[in-house]
Amino acid sequence: MDNLTHSLVGALIGQMGLKRRTGLAMPTLIIAANIPDIDAVATLLGGQQHLAIRRGLTHGPIAMLVLPLMLWGIMLCFDRWQERRGKRPEKRLPVHKGWLLALAYVGCLSHPLFDWFNSYGIRLLEPFSNQWFYGDTLFIIDIWLWAALICGVWVSLRRERKGRANWRTPALASFAAICAYLLANGLITGRAEQLTAQAVQKQHKIMPTLVVANPVPVQFWKREMLWRDDSHYGQGTYTPFHGARIDDDIRAHYMGREDSQAFEAHIARGTPLLFWSRMPVAEIVGDGAKKTLKVSDQRFSDPLVGDRFSMFFPIGVESK
Numbered sequence: 001m002d003n004l005t006h007s008l009v010g011a012l013i014g015q016m017g018l019k020r021r022t023g024l025a026m027p028t029l030i031i032a033a034n035i036p037d038i039d040a041v042a043t044l045l046g047g048q049q050h051l052a053i054r055r056g057l058t059h060g061p062i063a064m065l066v067l068p069l070m071l072w073g074i075m076l077c078f079d080r081w082q083e084r085r086g087k088r089p090e091k092r093l094p095v096h097k098g099w100l101l102a103l104a105y106v107g108c109l110s111h112p113l114f115d116w117f118n119s120y121g122i123r124l125l126e127p128f129s130n131q132w133f134y135g136d137t138l139f140i141i142d143i144w145l146w147a148a149l150i151c152g153v154w155v156s157l158r159r160e161r162k163g164r165a166n167w168r169t170p171a172l173a174s175f176a177a178i179c180a181y182l183l184a185n186g187l188i189t190g191r192a193e194q195l196t197a198q199a200v201q202k203q204h205k206i207m208p209t210l211v212v213a214n215p216v217p218v219q220f221w222k223r224e225m226l227w228r229d230d231s232h233y234g235q236g237t238y239t240p241f242h243g244a245r246i247d248d249d250i251r252a253h254y255m256g257r258e259d260s261q262a263f264e265a266h267i268a269r270g271t272p273l274l275f276w277s278r279m280p281v282a283e284i285v286g287d288g289a290k291k292t293l294k295v296s297d298q299r300f301s302d303p304l305v306g307d308r309f310s311m312f313f314p315i316g317v318e319s320k
Contacts, residue, residue, distance in 0.1 A: 001114045002141045006033040008149035009114060010107045015156040015171035018103060022096035024075050025103055032107025035067050036115075048311060052272035059112045060126035068104035075100060117182065119214050119299055121278060132278065136193075137185045139215040144181065148174050185220060189213040192223040192238035199244040200227050200234070206250075212279065213238065214299055226279060226298050228253070233281060233298060253281065273297070273311050285312070 010033035011026065019025040039058040042050035057063060079095045082088040115122045118140045121132040138145065152174020160167035192213040200208050206229050213223040225236040225244060231253055236246035274280055279298035286292050296310040 001118065001138070001145075003034050003037060005114060005142070005145060005149065006037070006111055008146070008153060009033050009110050011153045012149055012171055012174060013103075013106060013110070015153050015160075015168065016175060017168045017171075018106070020093070022099040022103070023093040024079060024095055024100060025093075028071065028075050028100060028103050029107040032068060032071055032104045033110050035071060035108060036063060036111045048271070048273040048276075048309070050272070051276035051309075055115060055120070055122040056126040056130070059115065059122055060124065060128070062127065064105075064108060064112070068101065068108045071108070072097075072101045072104045075104075119212065119278075121276065130275075132276075134212075134278065135186075136189045136213050137182060137215065139217050139220070141217070142215075142220065143218060144220055145178065148178050148181065152177075181220075185215070188221060188238075188240060189215075189223065191240070192225060192244065195244040196225045196227060196236060196238060196246065199236070199246045203246050203248075204232075204234070204250060206232060210279070212299065228279060228298070233279070235298075235301075251281075251283075271295075271311060273309065277309075 007030050010029035010031075014026045014029045019029070036058045039054055039056065042053035045053075058067070076095065076097065079088065112122055112124060116124070116133055117135040117137040119134050119136045120140055121134050123130055124133050125131060152171045155170035156167050156174075159170065193211045196213070197208050197211050200206055200211075208227040209229050210227065212226045214226055216222050216224055221239055221241075223238040225238050225246070227234055227236075227246075232250050233253065234247055234250040236244060238244045273295060277297040280295060281298050282293060282295050284291060285294045291314070293313040294310055295313070300309040
């Protein structure tokens with residue numbers, strides 16, 4: 001998920017009452033909820049190199065053990081530094097080492113959980129396994145999740161500042177609503193994949209080996225349906241109101257012998273894109289000497305973002 005979502009999740013956990021357990025609880029929760037994304041520096045490498053690095057090592061079990069400890073140590077040092085300089089706020093609670101460490105772990109563990117909910121992918125077992133996991137439940141930026149989180153945190157903070165005893169209630173209500181929202185979206189995804197597989201079999205006489213319900217922006221009830229078997233792929237849509245609708249158009253994984261050979265050669269190279277790709281597809285673009293093999297991922301076919309998840313390999317041969 002985006003870092004605003006991760007930050008708000010940390011803040012919501014604090015407003016549910018845990019921030020009263022120790023000093024520095026809120027900054028610890030918010031920083032911990034974002035800290036696995038230190039691998040974002042990989043985007044400076046350019047191209048698709050970051051795809052082989054993101055959501056891997058810093059999201060795996062070793063990182064989940066080490067990163068909270070590192071943050072805990074930094075926060076303890078910061079508290080002592082403020083105390084030595086006489087800058088420690090008088091109203092701040094004393095730091096409880098046990099609770100501060102526990103909150104660092106709670107915030108940090110929330111990060112891979114929410115990253116798992118979308119279809120981008122996360123390697124939860126890195127470095128022991130580079131297998132990708134997908135929740136296919138939420139779009140990577142979910143405005144309805146934002147709304148629930150912001151409402152819960154803001155109303156809770158407002159009540160707290162007014163000295164009301166029930167200041168935790170809005171945050172708890174928001175947490176319950178988010179859990180229900182996640183459950184509903186999970187059920188939509190499961191039903192969409194089931195009905196799409198049946199529709200593809202009925203319409204195209206093909207039994208899909210993989211069906212993915214790809215969440216879309218804003219319309220949380222809708223899914224972009226993607227399917228494939230060993231040699232073909234296609235798409236469609238699903239809503240609870242209209243069921244699964246499958247496009248008539250289906251395409252082959254390879255556009256011909258030349259394409260197949262080139263694609264296999266690039267798979268052998270282990271390019272970052274293909275390492276990350278869940279639903280790789282290849283097509284020939286152009287002709288003659290300008291003929292190019294475009295390798296991309298079926299999940300990101302939208303022209304607005306597609307080029308960020310595509311690679312182009314020249315395969316044309318000038319005629320003599």
